[in-house]
Amino acid sequence: MKNHQTQLLILIGILAASTLFGACSTVPLTGRTQLNLIPASQMLSMSYQEYGTFLKSNKLSTDTQATAMVKRIGGRIQGAVERYFREKGIQGSLAGYQWEFNLVEDKQVNAWCMPGGKVVVYNGILPVTQTEEGLAVVMGHEIAHAVAEHGNERMSQGLLAELGGAALDVALENKPQQTRELWQSAFGLGAQVGVLLPFSRTQESEADELGLTFMAMAGYDPREAVAFWQRMSANKGGQAPPEFLSTHPSDQTRIRQIQEHLPQALKYYTPSK
Numbered sequence: 132m133k134n135h136q137t138q139l140l141i142l143i144g145i146l147a148a149s150t151l152f153g154a155c156s157t158v159p160l161t162g163r164t165q166l167n168l169i170p171a172s173q174m175l176s177m178s179y180q181e182y183g184t185f186l187k188s189n190k191l192s193t194d195t196q197a198t199a200m201v202k203r204i205g206g207r208i209q210g211a212v213e214r215y216f217r218e219k220g221i222q223g224s225l226a227g228y229q230w231e232f233n234l235v236e237d238k239q240v241n242a243w244c245m246p247g248g249k250v251v252v253y254n255g256i257l258p259v260t261q262t263e264e265g266l267a268v269v270m271g272h273e274i275a276h277a278v279a280e281h282g283n284e285r286m287s288q289g290l291l292a293e294l295g296g297a298a299l300d301v302a303l304e305n306k307p308q309q310t311r312e313l314w315q316s317a318f319g320l321g322a323q324v325g326v327l328l329p330f331s332r333t334q335e336s337e338a339d340e341l342g343l344t345f346m347a348m349a350g351y352d353p354r355e356a357v358a359f360w361q362r363m364s365a366n367k368g369g370q371a372p373p374e375f376l377s378t379h380p381s382d383q384t385r386i387r388q389i390q391e392h393l394p395q396a397l398k399y400y401t402p403s404k
C-alpha cells in the first residue's frame with residue numbers, strides 16, 4: 132500500500148516536472164522525442180561551471196599547431212551547426228551558447244562537448260585522428276551529442292533513477308554531490324562511463340548521423356569517418372579499451388551505419404578548397 136502511494140507520488144512528480152519544464156523535445160534531423168527534465172538555462176550554467184573547473188585542473192596543450200587545428204575545426208563546425216539550425220528554424224535552441232574549443236595534455240583517447248558548445252580534445256586521440264578531417268569526425272560527433280541535448284537526456288534518466296523524479300529542481304539544489312556525479316557520468320568524465328548504456332546506443336547512432344552532416348557542411352569529407360573508425364577499432368587491440376569507445380556501438384555496426392548515411396551526408400559536402 133505504502134509502496135503504491137510512493138509510486139503514485141513519484142509519477143505525479145514526474146508529470147508535474149514534465150509539464151513545468153515542457154520536458155519533451157525533439158532531436159533535430161532524426162525527429163526522435165526525448166525527455167529532458169532539466170531547464171536549458173540550468174544545463175548551461177552547470178556546464179560553464181564544470182568546464183571552468185576542468186580547465187583549471189588540467190593542462191592545456193603547448194602544441195600551438197595542434198591547438199590551432201582544434202580551434203579551426205571547432206569554428207568551422209560551429210558555423211555549420213548554426214547554419215543547419217537556422218535552416219531548420221530551430222536556432223533558438225542554440226541561445227546562450229558560448230562556444231570554446233581546447234586541446235589538453237592527456238594520454239586518454241578521448242574528446243567531449245558539454246552543453247553550450249564547450250569542447251575538450253585530449254591530445255591522446257591525435258595519433259588516431261591523424262589528419263584534420265579525422266579530428267573533424269570526432270569533433271562533429273561530440274558536438275552533435277551536445278546540440279542534440281543528449282546530456283540533458285542522460286541526466287534526466289539518472290535523476291529519475293536515483294532521486295525518484297520528485298521535485299527535480301529541489302533535488303538539483305539540495306543534492307549537489309549526486310548532481311555532480313550524474314553530470315560526470317553523463318559527459319564521460321567520471322569512472323562510471325556507460326552506466327546508462329542501453330539508452331546511449333540510440334544517442335551514439337544519432338551523434339554519428341548528425342556529426343557526418345555537420346562535418347560535411349563544414350567542408351570536411353565525411354567519407355573520412357569510415358577510415359577513422361577503422362583506425363579506432365585497430366587502436367582498441369592494445370591494452371584497456373579507450374574511454375571514448377566504452378559507450379559506443381560495436382565498430383562493425385557503427386561503420387556499416389556510417390556507410391549507409393554517407394550518401395545523405397555527401398549532399399551537404401562542398402570541399403573547402
Ligand SMILES: [Zn+2]
Nearest residue numbers: 272276335338
Ligand atoms: Zn559518442
